[in-house]
Amino acid sequence: AVVSTQSGHYGRGTSYVSPLLSTPVAGVVITCMTTSVYLFFDVVFLIPCLSTAEWFFYFITFVSLLVFRYRLPKQHRPVKVPIFIPIALTIITFAFVILPLFNPKTRMSVGIGFGFIALGAILYYMRIFITKLCMPSAGVMEVQKPYAIKKSSSTDSGLGDI
DSSP, rough: OOOHHHHTSSSSGOOOTTTTSSHHHHHHHHHHHHHHHGGGGGHHHHEEEEEEHHHHHHHHHHHHHHHHHHHHSSOOOOOOOHHHHHOOOOOOHHHHGGGGGOOOOHHHHHHHHHHHHHHHHHHHHHHHHHHHOOOOOSOOOOOOOOOOOOOOOOOSSSSSOO
């Protein structure tokens, strides 16, 4: 929740760090509330549901790698794997996403997993639309720079003036 607040998805109050506990209490409470929804489902139902969503995102990752390899072939990459690896992984992850749909026991949970993904995408784009509609200047998010670390000199003990 704290990272979502810094990205502008939640209100600023959720990133408030409690001076007593040194943790973002509001963010922890929101995270606990959203994950408590899982308590209403059976574990045997949740495993295919969430694993399908996980493999679907892996599939999207490998497809995007192939698309970028095709569209930007001359782009500098720190690590460049042979092309057969992303192709093989794309095929494997596609099979992990599609094959559970043919099993009558897991068909319903896989469908609900895709429903969670679709609901998340709809809510995300609604939030972006509402943000742009209500606050037109918020269309471009500013990235906060990390705090600068002051380098101490060799004579400075770091204890200040004691």
